[in-house]
Amino acid sequence: MGFAVPAYDTPSLxxxxxxxxxxxxRIYCVGRNYxxxxxxxxxxEREPPFFFLKPNDAIVQNGASIPxxxxxxxxxxEGELVAAxxxxxxxxxxxxxxDHIFGYGVGLDMTRRDLQETAKQMRRPWDxxxxxxxxxxxxxxxxxxxxxxxxDGALWLKVNxxxxxxxDINLMIWNIPESIAYLSGLMRLEPGDLIYTGTPDxxxxxxAGETIDVHVDGVCDLTIHIT
Ligand code: MN
Numbered sequence: 001m002g003f004a005v006p007a008y009d010t011p012s013l014x015x016x017x018x019x020x021x022x023x024x025x026r027i028y029c030v031g032r033n034y035x036x037x038x039x040x041x042x043x044x045e046r047e048p049p050f051f052f053l054k055p056n057d058a059i060v061q062n063g064a065s066i067p068x069x070x071x072x073x074x075x076x077x078e079g080e081l082v083a084a085x086x087x088x089x090x091x092x093x094x095x096x097x098x099d100h101i102f103g104y105g106v107g108l109d110m111t112r113r114d115l116q117e118t119a120k121q122m123r124r125p126w127d128x129x130x131x132x133x134x135x136x137x138x139x140x141x142x143x144x145x146x147x148x149x150x151x152d153g154a155l156w157l158k159v160n161x162x163x164x165x166x167x168d169i170n171l172m173i174w175n176i177p178e179s180i181a182y183l184s185g186l187m188r189l190e191p192g193d194l195i196y197t198g199t200p201d202x203x204x205x206x207x208a209g210e211t212i213d214v215h216v217d218g219v220c221d222l223t224i225h226i227t
Contacts (some may be wrong), residue, residue: 066227069112164202
């Protein structure tokens, strides 16, 4: 048996310190997970966590150059810590959640903010604002067996060397074990799933020709060029 049309290769990310790669299955993103960002987006800061997805082939490798996307005039960066699931499960408890994490990376939840805002106003899905081509740059994955489970530390983002976001991952409204517990009550998690854990305040637009650097203490740096 063959495939009727060409089958695609499984999108994947390097694993730091290894020849192996991390296969990317689903990309889950947590919405509005830092109070200061929820406020800047005009949201209720007490709401339970909510999630959206990006396609797995939206992954972009660290150091890559990506074209300014079509259909937007308001292309935003969102720097985020990313958790990589190594063991599947459903209804995972907060206490058990770390056992399901293979490792961590640093990601960008790139956003066509104008399309997202239109979708919000018209009560339409966010996919075209959030899940477009090359919308999910991510660094190599650092195994938790090497770096542990980061709970605090600086998260900053620079555009052309200028600081635009500066926060701490300990300011997440829902920490990573809580997000995993909640999400795994909605969908069964599997090895290869990534969870983008939300962005702090300071989101903004980038233009062609600019370079974005994102850093999370204890994890790594991600650099992406917009062409
Ligand atoms: Mn985000």
